[in-house]
Amino acid sequence: MLLVVAGCGGTAEPKTTPLPSPPAPAGLERFYDQSVRWGDCDGFGDPEDRLPPSAECAKVTVPVDYAKPDGATAQIALSRIPASGDRIGSLLLNPGGPGGSGLSMVSIAGRGELAERFDRVGFDPRGIGSSTPTISCLTPQESDAERADPPEDNSPAGIAEMEAENKAYADKCAERTGTEFLAHVGTHEVVQDMDVIRAVLGDPGLNYLGYSYGTRLGSAYAERFPDRVRALVLDGAVDSSQDPVQESLRQAAGFQGVFEAYSAECASKPDCPLGSDPTRAVARFRALVDPLWTTPAATTDPRGLTYDDAITGVRQALYTDELWQVLTMGLDELGKGRGDTLLQLADMYDGRREDGTYRNTDDAFNAIRCVDDPRIADPALAGRQDMEYRKAAPFIDDGRGTGAAPLDLCVSWPVPNTSEPHRISVTGLPKTVVVSTTEDPATPYQAGVDLAQQLGASLITYRGNRHTAALVAGDKCLDDAVVAYLVDLTEPAPGLTC
CATH class of the missing domain: 3.40.50.1820 (Alpha/Beta hydrolase fold, catalytic domain)
Known part of the structure; x- marks a missing residue:
């Protein structure tokens, strides 16, 4: 239960006189x-x-x-x-x-x-x-296939592959949604x-x-x-x-902070899958998820739990402490070779329905972000951002940082951005x-x-x-x-x- 640090009261301002309805802009009546x-x-x-x-x-x-x-x-x-x-x-x-x-x-x-x-x-x-x-970019089958792909590292070949996938995704968005919209x-x-x-x-x-x-x-x-x-x-x-770089690094630090708070609470309970020492929680977590890089965990669902889906599921659970107990269940399962709970959390994050179809949340997220924010088109900046992100959030650092990184999806976007920080x-x-x-x-x-x-x-x-x-x-x-x-x-x- 949260303590109230300051009083909840305030001074009531006099109620304002109702505003007159503003006129419609010319041409939009x-x-x-x-x-x-x-x-x-x-x-x-x-x-x-x-x-x-x-x-x-x-x-x-x-x-x-x-x-x-x-x-x-x-x-x-x-x-x-x-x-x-x-x-x-x-x-x-x-x-x-x-x-x-x-x-x-x-x-x-x-x-x-x-x-x-x-x-x-x-x-x-x-x-x-x-x-x-x-907004429509991927079919449900294509979304499942994308999630099932093994992760790429930041080698030159891996970067080239990820940038090619970004371009293919952007092309599908343009074809299926239309560039005007x-x-x-x-x-x-x-x-x-x-x-x-x-x-x-x-x-x-x-x-x-x-x-x-x-x-x-x-x-x-x-x-x-x-x-x-x-x-x-x-x-x-x-x-x-x-700017997008500042925002992403702040968010990385935010997720790391909540991961540490979760780890401390988990460590206070018996049989915590991350152990009883919160200072070792990142290492224990990496030991659970790193094997997924090459071998998905078994699930009742035939898809299995991939590395990327495991990280997505964990991030979903860190959005609210109401899901921490579910996260503990998922990590405990993963330690036993199963991935059902983390896959369900990843489906929640990605908007996958029980019938295998998807909400268009991810496609809309990408489309809106790419017209709202400036593009990071400098490879050197992309590489620095990746390394800084890993430092800010070590629990999701796969240890494969090279100082280089693929350019963001929005660099391949078919229409320009319309806003600036x-x-x-x-x-x-x-x-x-x-x-x-x-x-x-x-x-x-x-x-x-x-x-x-x-x-x-x-x-x-x-x-x-x-x-x-x-x-x-x-x-x-x-x-x-x-x-x-x-x-x-x-x-x-x-x-x-x-």
Whole structure:
């Protein structure tokens, strides 16, 4: 149970006068003025996600290219559970990724004041889930085959092979999705989609709760439309001022920190598969996974557990301490020559369904990342980054670093990037809230500190080992502060730590 380090109270600001609805941008009136037709959710959402029976669904039309509003269009899938009481407006929800479907997010905060005062609205960003067109690169069979491939080392031959595979993947994305749509799936367009959604829902100001990459969407929206924000909560911050190298190295250190926390807890219990000495945990872990480099572990599933899938499964379990017991089970199995649990964790991470099909999470992640971020096209920089990554996260260092590394997939991407790292500078933005977790592996704590400073936001610190926490970790101190802000615009107490 977490201790409350600072008080949970805050001083309530007077409720603001409702904002007038801003006019639609010239040329985009037909998108901003469209009506939403809510109906049942048949055909919406992933087959393995369960939308609540009370949910309603709809689609909103947006231009693929906002510079060409008379050109091709896309459909953005929405889900909604209407407010049960005195309604303030809509609360738009995004789970992150990039590539995550947001339709099932309407299940968050199903009871209490948030459910009473807001229509909870989830959405699948363009190209994702039930939105159309869909980003598509690999068939399920090709995804399985790619995961089954033995890993390549960083020898010249291995690097050439990995770069050839990246080029083949990028070519399939271009062929199956189309370059026009691929060029317009990034944050730049999704933020404009969010403003269309805000308008068609009838909200003069946006109320938004975004997690992980969803914080990048939220901060980009605030930067472009500061006068259209009512309330913004960003949890698990992505700091847009970081370049891809900085971001990856911070994330490596974050995962290493959580691995060490897991190892220490595991070592305190009998029969820990990593032993009773946490200082030896990395060596014990490498002894378990290194044999998979050449020989997959047996599984009930005929695929077996490859080296890459084992690392993926472990990373999945480190996203939240709620999966640490499952990770212990998986590592214990691996010590006995079995890989079933780690394979299931890897399937969870990769979006593989029980029927062998895949969510398009990975394809969307790659497509969005490659149009959002600059490309690392310098082989020397790629090599240095690889070596620094290994130093930052020794538990996933396979010992095969050579000082060289393949160029990133995005170097082969068929369309240019549309964003660049930059510090956010915005005026006229109402008070917003950033939540950052001290031991977050994927979006380390300092990124939240930095983002809050750039936005002039209130920072809530959450002490824990998990990726994102507001309304999902079950912490009353944190949840009360977030709900009070969203409902009454009550700013969290300065320095609030939960």
